[in-house]
Amino acid sequence: MSNTKTFVYINRKAPYGTVYALESLEVVLIGAAFEQNVKLVFMDDGVFQLTNAQDPEGIGMKNFSKTYAALGDYDINQIYIDQQSLDDRGLTIDDLQALVYEDEDDDWNEKSSIHLVNREQLSDIIDSADVLLNF
Amino acid sequence: MSNTKTFVYINRKAPYGTVYALESLEVVLIGAAFEQNVKLVFMDDGVFQLTNAQDPEGIGMKNFSKTYAALGDYDINQIYIDQQSLDDRGLTIDDLQALVYEDEDDDWNEKSSIHLVNREQLSDIIDSADVLLNF
Amino acid sequence: MSTLHTVNKSAFERNSLESCLSVCKADASVLLIEDAVVSALQGTSVSDQIKQATDKGIKVFALGEDIKARGLSEKPLMDQITLVDYSGFVKLTTENDRVQNWL
Amino acid sequence: MSTLHTVNKSAFERNSLESCLSVCKADASVLLIEDAVVSALQGTSVSDQIKQATDKGIKVFALGEDIKARGLSEKPLMDQITLVDYSGFVKLTTENDRVQNWL
Amino acid sequence: MKFTIQVNTGPYTHQASDSAYQFTRAAIDAGHDIHRIFFYHDGVNNATEYSVPPQDDRNLQQLWSSLAAEHNLDMIVCVAAAQRRGILDEGESKKNGKSGVNIAPGFQISGLGQLIEGGVQSDRLVVFGD
Amino acid sequence: MKFTIQVNTGPYTHQASDSAYQFTRAAIDAGHDIHRIFFYHDGVNNATEYSVPPQDDRNLQQLWSSLAAEHNLDMIVCVAAAQRRGILDEGESKKNGKSGVNIAPGFQISGLGQLIEGGVQSDRLVVFGD
Numbered sequence: 001m002s003n004t005k006t007f008v009y010i011n012r013k014a015p016y017g018t019v020y021a022l023e024s025l026e027v028v029l030i031g032a033a034f035e036q037n038v039k040l041v042f043m044d045d046g047v048f049q050l051t052n053a054q055d056p057e058g059i060g061m062k063n064f065s066k067t068y069a070a071l072g073d074y075d076i077n078q079i080y081i082d083q084q085s086l087d088d089r090g091l092t093i094d095d096l097q098a099l100v101y102e103d104e105d106d107d108w109n110e111k112s113s114i115h116l117v118n119r120e121q122l123s124d125i126i127d128s129a130d131v132l133l134n135f
Numbered sequence: 136m137s138n139t140k141t142f143v144y145i146n147r148k149a150p151y152g153t154v155y156a157l158e159s160l161e162v163v164l165i166g167a168a169f170e171q172n173v174k175l176v177f178m179d180d181g182v183f184q185l186t187n188a189q190d191p192e193g194i195g196m197k198n199f200s201k202t203y204a205a206l207g208d209y210d211i212n213q214i215y216i217d218q219q220s221l222d223d224r225g226l227t228i229d230d231l232q233a234l235v236y237e238d239e240d241d242d243w244n245e246k247s248s249i250h251l252v253n254r255e256q257l258s259d260i261i262d263s264a265d266v267l268l269n270f
Numbered sequence: 271m272s273t274l275h276t277v278n279k280s281a282f283e284r285n286s287l288e289s290c291l292s293v294c295k296a297d298a299s300v301l302l303i304e305d306a307v308v309s310a311l312q313g314t315s316v317s318d319q320i321k322q323a324t325d326k327g328i329k330v331f332a333l334g335e336d337i338k339a340r341g342l343s344e345k346p347l348m349d350q351i352t353l354v355d356y357s358g359f360v361k362l363t364t365e366n367d368r369v370q371n372w373l
Numbered sequence: 374m375s376t377l378h379t380v381n382k383s384a385f386e387r388n389s390l391e392s393c394l395s396v397c398k399a400d401a402s403v404l405l406i407e408d409a410v411v412s413a414l415q416g417t418s419v420s421d422q423i424k425q426a427t428d429k430g431i432k433v434f435a436l437g438e439d440i441k442a443r444g445l446s447e448k449p450l451m452d453q454i455t456l457v458d459y460s461g462f463v464k465l466t467t468e469n470d471r472v473q474n475w476l
Numbered sequence: 477m478k479f480t481i482q483v484n485t486g487p488y489t490h491q492a493s494d495s496a497y498q499f500t501r502a503a504i505d506a507g508h509d510i511h512r513i514f515f516y517h518d519g520v521n522n523a524t525e526y527s528v529p530p531q532d533d534r535n536l537q538q539l540w541s542s543l544a545a546e547h548n549l550d551m552i553v554c555v556a557a558a559q560r561r562g563i564l565d566e567g568e569s570k571k572n573g574k575s576g577v578n579i580a581p582g583f584q585i586s587g588l589g590q591l592i593e594g595g596v597q598s599d600r601l602v603v604f605g606d
Numbered sequence: 607m608k609f610t611i612q613v614n615t616g617p618y619t620h621q622a623s624d625s626a627y628q629f630t631r632a633a634i635d636a637g638h639d640i641h642r643i644f645f646y647h648d649g650v651n652n653a654t655e656y657s658v659p660p661q662d663d664r665n666l667q668q669l670w671s672s673l674a675a676e677h678n679l680d681m682i683v684c685v686a687a688a689q690r691r692g693i694l695d696e697g698e699s700k701k702n703g704k705s706g707v708n709i710a711p712g713f714q715i716s717g718l719g720q721l722i723e724g725g726v727q728s729d730r731l732v733v734f735g736d
Contacts, residue, residue, distance in 0.1 A: 005726055010473070012392070014280055016339045017305030017491050023647055026686060030718040034726060044392055045280050048308060051341030058335030058355075060494055060534050065341070088282060090313040095345065123396040127376055131725035132473045134733055140596055145370070147289070149383055151442045152408030152621050158517055161556065165588040169596060179289055180383050183411060186444030193438030193458075195624055195664050200444070223385060225416040230448065258293040262273055266595035267370045269603055278492065278604075283388050304491045335498070356502035363600050364477050364508075371603040373484065381622065381734075407621045438628070459632035466730050467607050467638075474733040476614065486616070488690045489648045518619045521651065526692030528702045533690075560618045560663075562656035562708065572658045576706020578692065606736075 005130035006037040011046035013135065015065070016056055021049045022064050024135035029067075032074035039125060040071075043082035046135075047089065050081070050096040065097070072101030077113040080125055084118065140265035141172040146181035148270065150200070151191050156184045157199050159270035164202075167209035174260060175206075178217035181270075182224065185216070185231040200232070207236030212248040215260055219253065272297040274366035278304040278373065281316040286372040291319060296327035301354070301362055307336040312346045324350035333359060375400040377469035381476065384412040384419040389475040394422060399430035404457070404465055410439040415449045427453035436462060479503055480594030481513045484605025486521030487536035488529070493522055496604035497539055504547055512550045512594040513540075515583070517605070520558045523551075525580035537580050544582030551583050552590045609633055610724030611643045614735025616651030617666035618659070623652055626734035627669055634677055642680045642724040643670075645713070647735065650688045653681075655710035667710050674712030681713050682720045 009028060015021040031038065042049060054065040071079070079099055086092060099113040117125070126132065144163060150156040166173065177184060189200040206212070214234055221227060234248040252260070261267065275298060281287040287309060290300060300323070302310055309316050310332040324330055334353045337343050347353070354362065363369050378401060384390040390412060393403060403426070405413055412419050413435040427433055437456045440446050450456070457465065466472050481500055485492040500510060515522055522540055529535050544551050553563055564572070565579045579585065595601050611630055615622040630640060645652055652670055659665050674681050683693055694702070695709045709715065725731050 003726060007722075007725060012389075012476075013283075014305045014308055014340060016336070017278070017280075019489050019647065023687065027718050027721060031722040033719070034722050036722070036726065044388065045283055045305065045308065048340055048342075053344060054339060054341035055343070056339035059339050059491070059498065060539075061339065062532055062534075088315040089308065090311040090317075090345075095341075119395045123398050126396060126473055127374060127398060127471075129471055129473075131731050132471060133725070133731070134474050134476050134735070138596060142592075142595060147286075147373075148386075149408045149411055149443060151439075152381070152383075154517065154619050158557065162588050162591060166592040168589070169592050171592070171596065179285065180386055180408065180411065183443055183445075188447060189442060189444035190446070191442035194442050194621070195628065195669075196442065197662055197664075223418040224411065225414040225420075225448075230444075254292045258295050261293060261370055262271060262295060262368075264368055264370075266601050267368055268595070268601070269371050269373050269605070276602075278495070285386050304495060356498050357506060359499060360502045360506050360508065363479075363602055369600055369602050371605070373603065373605040379732075381625070407625060459628050460636055462629060463632045463636050463638065466609075466732055472730055472732050474735070476733065476735040486648060486651075486691065518616060518648070521616075521691065524692035526694050526699075526704050526706070526708060528689040528692075528698070528704075530686075530689075537692075556660075559658040559660075561616065561651065562654035562658075562667075564656050568658070569656075574656050574658075576656070576708065578656060578706065578708060 004036055006128055007031060007131045007133065008039045008041060008125060008129035009133045009135065010041045011049055011135050012044040014045040014048040016059065016061055020135040025064065025067055027133065028076065029074065032076060038076050039078040039080065041080045041122065041125060043085045043122065047081060047085045047091060052095060052097055068097055068099060071099060072113055077101035079113045080115050080117045082122060083116045139171055141263055142166060142266045142268065143174045143176060143260060143264035144268045145176045146184055146270050147179040149180040149183040151194065151196055155270040160199065160202055162268065163211065164209065167211060173211050174213040174215065176215045176257065176260060178220045178257065182216060182220045182226060187230060187232055203232055203234060206234060207248055212236035214248045215250050215252045217257060218251045272366045273368050273370055274362050275300045275370045275372060277302055277306040280305045281309040288319065290372045291323045294323060294328050299329045299331065299362055299366055301359060302332040303336055307332045307340065310347045310351045311342065312348050317348060320348060321350060331362065375469045376471050376473055377465050378403045378473045378475060380405055380409040381407040383408045391422065393475045394426045397426060397431050402432045402434065402465055402469055404462060405435040406439055410435045410443065413450045413454045414445065415451050420451060423451060424453060434465065477599040478509045478511045480511050480598040480601045482591065482601060482603040483513065483515050483519040483522060484517040486518040490606050492604040492606060493536055499602065500543065510549055511598045512552060512590065514591045514594055515553045516557055516591065520553045520561050520563045523553045523563050523580050523583040524578050526578045541580050541582040552586045553583050555585050555587055558585055607729040608639045608641045610641050610728040610731045612721065612731060612733040613643065613645050613649035613652060614647040616648040620736050622734040622736060623666055629732065640679055641728045642682060642720065644721045644724055645683045646687055646721065650683045650691050650693045653683045653693050653710050653713040654708050656708045671710050671712040682716045683713050685715050685717055688715055
């Protein structure tokens, strides 16, 4: 385990307006092969990355939002969403995708990967990181 | 005069952090040859473009701020600075370069090109434009 | 002699909508495009800013294609905001006398 | 186990300094670089935000080279802010345990 | 009406280049005249013929080049911005001793004066950028 | 200490590329080890050998290439980002039927895994971007 580090991805931008959401997801998926301890944070406009019913056909782009649902299969199940960012934007957790994983330690029961957090908890998550990636 | 239009340049970014200030100035200087009616607005972080004593040697860039002093020679003498942007940033007009021109209609007396304006005056300037360029 | 203002950045992230509204005349139109469309949702921390503008007579629009892309087409938008598509965007640029793009 | 936060955008233009300070622990350090250095001036609309942070124990630094570039080296900076150069920047990254870059 | 469109960002990173493309198409569909499309700042990167986006993604350079061919559009890449960012036509490549040429069909390198001229000649200037 | 540096913006438009360069030099001067410099997003545009900035301006591509040569730096350009943005090495150029090669000396195209590996192997990851 000496080479296992905690990677924290901080996602702060809305999708489609910039490529960061998409290129962050590409890093997360590639990174999964390295079997590190991975946490994903969505805060500020980053919470829009997880909205239901994205449909960018009218702006000529492809919809990559379905890929988030696959994160659980890659053992990425520590997903933290900043409650205040939702509140400021008139969103609730029901506006976002329900991301789940199957818990191998609990008879493969399906569990939610999503944790709603406040800013104090976010600062704990940041301080738990060995490596912080920002998008 | 049928082909004379009013060009208003709105400068809203600090210099050096992005190239927009420099590339805006390049447009203004090239544009001078077209003998249009030109107005320059500095608002938001754009007011930092005109600070005295810029010295970007330590960040490896060249100092282009001296070029603003040449605007008067290109008959560009309608320069509007947003007072509220200065106030918000702890700046006064004395922190900025004194930009002047020689008034050919008044025995070539040297006059200030700079006008401090409020937001209401800014909206008049925007509405006086045929063409708005944003940097 | 009215002006169309476009804003393309989220008002939660940048000051461009605020700066735009501070210099809008009562006959101006404001069009939210790209990431700025997120500012059109009801009940956000920037709703009051937009309401104050529309109370003054300023018309505020949002680009439907960008709303839809971001998965917000079923969320209620502010009553004060009118949806347009790209052809409506083009029409707004012709119905006003000039375009001010807040980048 | 402290964190160094870097902020590179003007707090007058973006929300990144505000977001940063909202998740800073009392032992954190914040370094203002690039356009963010303009937030270090005295008597601005963001000075209170920075003062509240330093009152909590957070240390705030600004990169001298970027201050100088923008013509602000003779303007008074907030007393709470310490100037560093690039070698000081490197030192801050080693004295803290990790770096969080607010982009 | 006569439009000049200014594009300030490269493809993919910011949506501005996509927005400019969609707007231009809609303006053409509405019967308007596109006097010029001017690529400035990172916008010059729309003109690189070397880009190879994923198969299932849009190819902005090709979209621009096709639109230009179809509607005989005047697409100008600012020479100073192009030099800084590595967009070369035959002449610039030879002049600077570079090994290749990467400007795509339909794009032409010219000066900033073309932007001002676009503003003078057009009824509307619409700018897309970061 | 061992550093990995990530660069997210192209040269000239944003200062981030300059800042990353200055930081890297300062870290080397302080005796630290640069494990890798990883160019992602528009950062891949730092690697274009075709850029010709004005004589009195800095040439960021050359600064990076020289620094790499002098200190034997591992400078990696993300392959997916490079493909989208038109940065080609010999292999990519041939594979995609392009007419030239524009990657500058000292830069190498490789995968995103190199960024993660940098994070795993280094004591610090420092990111410069927009």
